[in-house]
Amino acid sequence: MLQNVRIVLVNTTHTGNIGAAARAMKNMGLSNLALVAPKKQPDEDAYARSSRADEILDQAVTFENLESAISGCQLVIGTSARQRNLCWPLITPRQMADEVAQAVITQPGAQIALVFGREDRGLTNEELALCHFHVNIPTDESFSSLNVAAAVQVLVYELRVKWLELQNKTLPDWRDDWDVDWADAADVERFYLHLEQVLMGLDFYDPDNPRNLMQRLRRLYQRARLDQTELNILRGILTATEKAAGLQQKK
Amino acid sequence: MLQNVRIVLVNTTHTGNIGAAARAMKNMGLSNLALVAPKKQPDEDAYARSSRADEILDQAVTFENLESAISGCQLVIGTSARQRNLCWPLITPRQMADEVAQAVITQPGAQIALVFGREDRGLTNEELALCHFHVNIPTDESFSSLNVAAAVQVLVYELRVKWLELQNKTLPDWRDDWDVDWADAADVERFYLHLEQVLMGLDFYDPDNPRNLMQRLRRLYQRARLDQTELNILRGILTATEKAAGLQQKK
Known part of the structure; x- marks a missing residue:
């Protein structure tokens, strides 16, 4: 053409x-x-x-x-x-x-x-x-x-x-063409749990006065849609934080 | 924006x-x-x-x-x-x-x-x-x-x-934005009849051996969609042709 x-x-x-x-x-x-x-x-x-x-x-x-x-x-x-x-x-x-x-x-x-x-x-x-x-x-x-x-x-x-x-050569949706696999929802849930425990350990989050904190963090990461590498990085940061702050590490 | x-x-x-x-x-x-x-x-x-x-x-x-x-x-x-x-x-x-x-x-x-x-x-x-x-x-x-x-x-x-x-400011379809009104189908039919008679008068068209001639002309003008001015011009040409060729004019 x-x-x-x-x-x-x-x-x-x-x-x-x-x-x-x-x-x-x-x-x-x-x-x-x-x-x-x-x-x-x-x-x-x-x-x-x-x-x-x-x-x-x-x-x-x-x-x-x-x-x-x-x-x-x-x-x-x-x-x-x-x-x-x-x-x-x-x-x-x-x-x-x-x-x-x-x-x-x-x-x-x-x-x-x-x-x-x-x-x-x-x-x-x-x-x-x-x-x-x-x-x-x-x-x-x-x-x-x-x-x-x-x-x-x-x-x-x-x-x-x-x-x-x-020619069906249009740009694929970037979500379909990402360079890392998207994270498994169950793994992401384990991250939220880990995040919550670390934030409690840091006295940053009080479950008795939650003020939507976990909801807001969840909304942020859900909106971005985490890939597997990103999830591993965030988990690694949490573990390093626990170690540095002398918090009890979660398995 | x-x-x-x-x-x-x-x-x-x-x-x-x-x-x-x-x-x-x-x-x-x-x-x-x-x-x-x-x-x-x-x-x-x-x-x-x-x-x-x-x-x-x-x-x-x-x-x-x-x-x-x-x-x-x-x-x-x-x-x-x-x-x-x-x-x-x-x-x-x-x-x-x-x-x-x-x-x-x-x-x-x-x-x-x-x-x-x-x-x-x-x-x-x-x-x-x-x-x-x-x-x-x-x-x-x-x-x-x-x-x-x-x-x-x-x-x-x-x-x-x-x-x-x-803003709904896109270009209107040109057919909706034409500078002359489109012709009435009945007037266009009268034109085709007139055209056929003139072409017969010119010995260009033989109804006994039509060879799709009128169908082809009809397809051409229908595809173009005639406006009122164009239709008047075409009718004028037919009338002038009749006059110049000494054909019996149709009312």
Whole structure:
């Protein structure tokens, strides 16, 4: 899916933005970059900002106009900061990722263009009319002009998230992916008992005036969910405390 | 919610990145920027890259270390490119936005820090241990080092999307927000009848050998869902065609 998407930058002024867009693409697993009449071809600035995404810049193809850049594409989605005179099917970045996924699922060889406009005034109405959808990145009304590489970053990020979802490669819940086994409830209960006895030995806890102390400590550790190593550490601390304080040790 | 979040940049080398981060923040409606021991204070480069997010740079507060920058925060989330030795609750950018929203819902005055590390090596293990969660932006394994301002852009974008959801300010479905009323089905049926007659008059359509022609045209227009203006235009074209071709006009 990520290889089906062509990022098209129209009439870009700052080559640094082209480089930053290339880096964002490579970070998210895309590689197909098209430049429509850039003010300047990728130069030192572009390569510096691309970090090490050189090959994307090397392989970028330059076109004279948007029509030729999207030739061969079955789905064309243009970025648009504002609602135009004539409204067009307008979608969010997340819906854009759904549309791209759908296109590739129904037609595995589909070519999809994501089109980004000029730094100062985006895409023209004529260019937007070449698109099937317009995608709008939500921004604060008082400051809505996104840097073009930042816009590329947001859209390719959404594409990658969608791609990971489709591959069931989403991050597992951290609780399912912990590096130590979770503690056995019976062992945790033995810890609470040990803790209570030590706190009594330290004259910190008075069962006749409990003031929810044990409940609060229990709530803390239950919320954190103890793993086996952590439980061993806490038990070790209690034993060391007993020894240091001359308390009778519990077996 | 967006005003509760402090963006913390640790030990940043390139002031341009600080400026680009400020721009991303302002675009998404955030304003609270903290700098931990930046290699250089915001300079011309920073202001140039910030576009017009000057006041965020002007008001950025500099701290000597991360501990002091997160003082006053109840929730601290650090960005982490890789799984460390000791694993930590690890969440996606979307889950990060959920955690932030939850924190603000339960405690409206909550201060939340999103912490971003150095350009070359991120946050140290000691800095990551100051966090409640680590957030990982998904990237291609072969090229996983995100530009720090790009990382800020992705996370503040997710925050804005969540904030819009909570305010029910998400983009309406474009079909619900069209600038012209949708056409009445009965009018559309009259159009299909008119179209059929004109196509017969043009000897383009033979009802004895229909070859699904009308079905295909119907499928096309039904899929597009015609609005009233479009329907009027299409009817006008048919009438003009009848006139030009000398066909008998239908009332």
